[in-house]
Amino acid sequence: MARIISFMQALNEAMAEEMRRDPSVFVMGEDVKIGAFGQTAGLVNEFGTDRIVNTPISENAITGAAMGAALNGMRPVLELMFCDFAMLAMDQICNHLGQWRYVTGNQYSIPLTIRTALGAGFRMAYGHSQCLETQLMQAPGLILAVPSTPHDAKGLLKSAIRSDDPVIVFEHKKLVLGGVEGEVPDGEYTVPFGEAVVRKKGKDATVVATLFMVYEALNAAAELAKEGIDIEVIDPRTIVPLDKDTIFESVEKTGRLITVEESRIRGGLGAEIAALACSDYFSLLKAPVQRVAAPMAPIPGSAVLEDLYLPNKDTIIRAVKRTL
Amino acid sequence: MGLDKEKLLELYRKMLMVRAMEEKHGELLASGRIQLMSHFGTGQEAVSVGVTGPLRQTDILFGTHRGVGEYIGKGMTPTDIWAEYMGKKAGPCKGKGTLHLADKKVNIPGLVSSLGSDFSIAVGTALAAKMRKLDQVTLYFVGEGTCNQGDFGPSLNMAALWNLPLVFAICTNQFCELSYMCEHYNTEDVAPRASGYGIGHEIVDGQDIEVTYDATQRAVDHARSGKGPFVVEYKTFRMALHFSGDPGGYVKQEDIDEWSKRDPLDLCQKKLFERGFLNKEEDKTLREGVKAENEAAVEYAFSCADPTLNDLFTDIYAQEGVI
Numbered sequence: 001m002a003r004i005i006s007f008m009q010a011l012n013e014a015m016a017e018e019m020r021r022d023p024s025v026f027v028m029g030e031d032v033k034i035g036a037f038g039q040t041a042g043l044v045n046e047f048g049t050d051r052i053v054n055t056p057i058s059e060n061a062i063t064g065a066a067m068g069a070a071l072n073g074m075r076p077v078l079e080l081m082f083c084d085f086a087m088l089a090m091d092q093i094c095n096h097l098g099q100w101r102y103v104t105g106n107q108y109s110i111p112l113t114i115r116t117a118l119g120a121g122f123r124m125a126y127g128h129s130q131c132l133e134t135q136l137m138q139a140p141g142l143i144l145a146v147p148s149t150p151h152d153a154k155g156l157l158k159s160a161i162r163s164d165d166p167v168i169v170f171e172h173k174k175l176v177l178g179g180v181e182g183e184v185p186d187g188e189y190t191v192p193f194g195e196a197v198v199r200k201k202g203k204d205a206t207v208v209a210t211l212f213m214v215y216e217a218l219n220a221a222a223e224l225a226k227e228g229i230d231i232e233v234i235d236p237r238t239i240v241p242l243d244k245d246t247i248f249e250s251v252e253k254t255g256r257l258i259t260v261e262e263s264r265i266r267g268g269l270g271a272e273i274a275a276l277a278c279s280d281y282f283s284l285l286k287a288p289v290q291r292v293a294a295p296m297a298p299i300p301g302s303a304v305l306e307d308l309y310l311p312n313k314d315t316i317i318r319a320v321k322r323t324l
Numbered sequence: 325m326g327l328d329k330e331k332l333l334e335l336y337r338k339m340l341m342v343r344a345m346e347e348k349h350g351e352l353l354a355s356g357r358i359q360l361m362s363h364f365g366t367g368q369e370a371v372s373v374g375v376t377g378p379l380r381q382t383d384i385l386f387g388t389h390r391g392v393g394e395y396i397g398k399g400m401t402p403t404d405i406w407a408e409y410m411g412k413k414a415g416p417c418k419g420k421g422t423l424h425l426a427d428k429k430v431n432i433p434g435l436v437s438s439l440g441s442d443f444s445i446a447v448g449t450a451l452a453a454k455m456r457k458l459d460q461v462t463l464y465f466v467g468e469g470t471c472n473q474g475d476f477g478p479s480l481n482m483a484a485l486w487n488l489p490l491v492f493a494i495c496t497n498q499f500c501e502l503s504y505m506c507e508h509y510n511t512e513d514v515a516p517r518a519s520g521y522g523i524g525h526e527i528v529d530g531q532d533i534e535v536t537y538d539a540t541q542r543a544v545d546h547a548r549s550g551k552g553p554f555v556v557e558y559k560t561f562r563m564a565l566h567f568s569g570d571p572g573g574y575v576k577q578e579d580i581d582e583w584s585k586r587d588p589l590d591l592c593q594k595k596l597f598e599r600g601f602l603n604k605e606e607d608k609t610l611r612e613g614v615k616a617e618n619e620a621a622v623e624y625a626f627s628c629a630d631p632t633l634n635d636l637f638t639d640i641y642a643q644e645g646v647i
Contacts, residue, residue, distance in 0.1 A: 058478030061444035068448015105418030106639040164642035
């Protein structure tokens, strides 16, 4: 049996199920008792304020507190309300979180899950809109999950909570707040890290897309199909670790590679995949790799400008055509 | 009321060991036998060792990279410290931490050398202790220089808000890296800030190990009994420069002269003599024993194997192969 649930519900269920399963799991963050967006809404009714812990507005310090709790036998799920705010915790995340295991010679691990909402489209300008997940690819020791469906949101978050490594789960606001629905199994399941899925099979070009851009890529695929162009859409689901095998097995078939992300183009996921293509898989390519991403500009508040800033179906279609 | 003979002698021996290790580190660095730069805590051993005195093995300590005082105090061995300092695989952090000492055997989870990030990490270990209903106190040992980092306030706030078993032990050694404290502070004291967060505090002499021990004991008892966090500030003087590459020239000679009169090791020795806990002959034997143990630990560490290329890529993730 399967059920249709929303992306929001998927996240909520993952936390509730893991808290029932393991008493060391608890949720903390700013206003998690109510849930500013709703991912944690209602959890306090079942688990109480001992396990649904509201924190002060102190991102770096609450991240440190979550890390300390994880060092001492707990499995915290920390919500950093916006990805932009996670930048206030970059000291903990980049300097310490992913490196603690290594620098202590595997004496200590930090089984911490951080959930943070990201993405533009809500006219909230530069302070509440950025996609900064790719900035963390430089920090060793982290796992970075980028779910695009309720199925993966639930399965990846459950894997994150059970992981002995620190995991950051990026929740795109258009998926959380946009009422995106999808099928999930009725019973217990998890989604492993580092396993991409092929969202649509195709033979002419490989499009690698993450988060909300998966949907833009699928829309592009539908439109291109009308012109007889058959693209394959791959959703990596985690950008660290990255499932290179699935991506480049597809490129072996298509010879053409287009990357799509909502984060900015410089030094992003596309840059990383394109570099891999050049260094390790160059002979597979029949055309230069194309990167679709946000420009190196702040996110403007104006609806007109924000729409111009964001990659979309049309920019993907143009990029695909440049490879053909 | 003084400490009993056994405890006072234990603390004295630990202080001797700390100074011996730091002096040896200086020699090894000067002769080029080791590469790890030093940040010594000479003159402040009564604080670094004293704050760990009342802690149990099960209590958690976060320390600093100024010398080895709190690490020896908490029970790390000289051999473990030397092996780690020399980057050997036999070190508790397998040579990957060097100055970032961590030792799970004695509940030292690690050391943040970029200063201050661990204020809140200590809040977290104390939060977990409360959630898990452990009879465990976290002691966060820090210098006054680091108390101007951003997480000082939020961490005291959370510790108070959640009534956590946490002691903030502030070692005010008059220097913030290469500056006198007065260049960083408009106040002489740090601890009164605690009042603003609803936390009690005490300010004590940092030269007399019985004073540092007692003040810490009161704070630890307070935290352990469920009364929440406490702040203790210890007044001492850093006789060493900030680090081995420090150009110096900024320390006033009259300060050195003044504080030298109250060297913590001398003060403790005097007490031991006066109380008949130790005589000169026994003191000589004790010091020789410390020196021999330290020399043996150094030689052991030199003899340990270096890590290899494979070690570069181990322990990044729980499972190997994730990059």
